[in-house]
Amino acid sequence: MIRTQALTFTQDCNDCPIRHRAVCARCETDELAxxxxxKYYRRFEAGQSVVWSGDRMDFLGSVVNGVATLTQTMEDGRTQMVGLLLPSDFVGRPGRVEAAYDVTATTDLVMCCFRRAPFERMMHETPHIAQRLLEMTLDELDAAREWMLVLGRKTAREKIASLLAIIARRNALVGTADDHAVTLELPLTREAMADYLGLTLETVSRQISALKRDGVIVLTGKRHVAVPDLVRLMAEAGDDTDGGLPA
Amino acid sequence: MIRTQALTFTQDCNDCPIRHRAVCARCETDELAxxxxxKYYRRFEAGQSVVWSGDRMDFLGSVVNGVATLTQTMEDGRTQMVGLLLPSDFVGRPGRVEAAYDVTATTDLVMCCFRRAPFERMMHETPHIAQRLLEMTLDELDAAREWMLVLGRKTAREKIASLLAIIARRNALVGTADDHAVTLELPLTREAMADYLGLTLETVSRQISALKRDGVIVLTGKRHVAVPDLVRLMAEAGDDTDGGLPA
DNA sequence: GAACGCTCTTGATCTGGGTCAAAGTCAGGC
DNA sequence: GCCTGACTTTGACCCAGATCAAGAGCGTTC
Structure with a gap:
């Protein structure tokens, strides 16, 4: 059920694979130019804030390398992560300068940014770009709604398994892996995972221990996870597995 | 925090106010034509399915009248509502014929539909439309993420208050109301509310009783709710109230 | 107007996950 | 090597909300 995005980079875009996929899949050469x-690059250190909710955000861009999170906070301090930005994901809303969420780098992060004004001008002149952004936004909306099911109806164990499955799938496409076994590096602390899953960090820790005890995952270091059987993991996540993996 | 969409219909669009707002806010006369x-209208009875997840959906359109829901279902039957379609909301993904969710009318429903093929053709020829759809989709994405905070971090009482506040705000703009007192008709059964909120119907019922007992709402019939003080309700929802209401 | 089928309310009890507390792991700095 | 601080694990206990169960309201049908 968790839709996987095709990360088919083309060679003609090797200095910034992201730019190509994100906003210019069908652009002509002069538009690319x-x-x-x-375009410019920005680097953030792990833990650093990219932008705070409500602040002015004078660029839009995609993640080249590393992981960032989108979070919302209530006045009393409760926080909920509402999005996970992995390489190739796009942030920023055309036509609205104030950021709607806190964006934070959870690992060292490289972003490929576009200055807002020229980007928006270009978007208005180049229909492809608005159409491409629409597609990407629809994908994000599907992912957000998928996550609503996770937050609203899944048990703690299923939530952890769902998160691991998402990361494993994104990883599997980038790295090499046979269809059923994957290893992955968790880009999030237990606390950040809890924020994503609507749990506490203690529950996250306990459920990870339980999945390990039951052989669903193998921990080789706090953050390094081996998944011997991705199908098993997805079953634990409560997902239907049909069509999920290539045969 | 819950963003309210401006439902400013113009008089030149009186036979189908929705069409105007939804996809043609900036179109020229010939495009409107x-x-x-x-365009055509479809009517559904309360309880009737508009489309099932995975089925072919050969139209896109907006709600003119009535309320519909988007829901996701797990194999074991657990369900989560992932969207509430109120008048002026748009459904359907350009470029993808299979519906991603179950869409169900929860009241009698009138939709203004566009046949898929000509609509998509028009979207490609008319940049305004893709841009308008992009804006609408970004609004939906914000709403979905707002809801992730509700599902992940709010208590049962706050969840109920949040839902009432959303409906009250949408209602308040369409109907007449002074700034602080609103009445509204719940378009959902307790069970549907539970599905939206990630709760059980019993908890929904108990919390509504509690809000009534505490004077936050006044029930005049099972489905008819009077909100004496919208600011109070929003405080119960855990929302920050700044900028929420006109002064 | 009795019987039926919904929807909704309320009560009693149970439990998954939260809360509080303490101890274990590990990388980096000196 | 050992200290420090951030992160993680584990234990004990508790509570919000789920579950199970019984009725109550109310519109429809015949």
């Missing part, structure tokens, strides 16, 4: 002009 | 050609 224009994007090139307004 | 083309939309007119491919």
């Amino acid at each position: 224009r994007l090139e002009e307004i | 083309r939309l007119e050609e491919i």
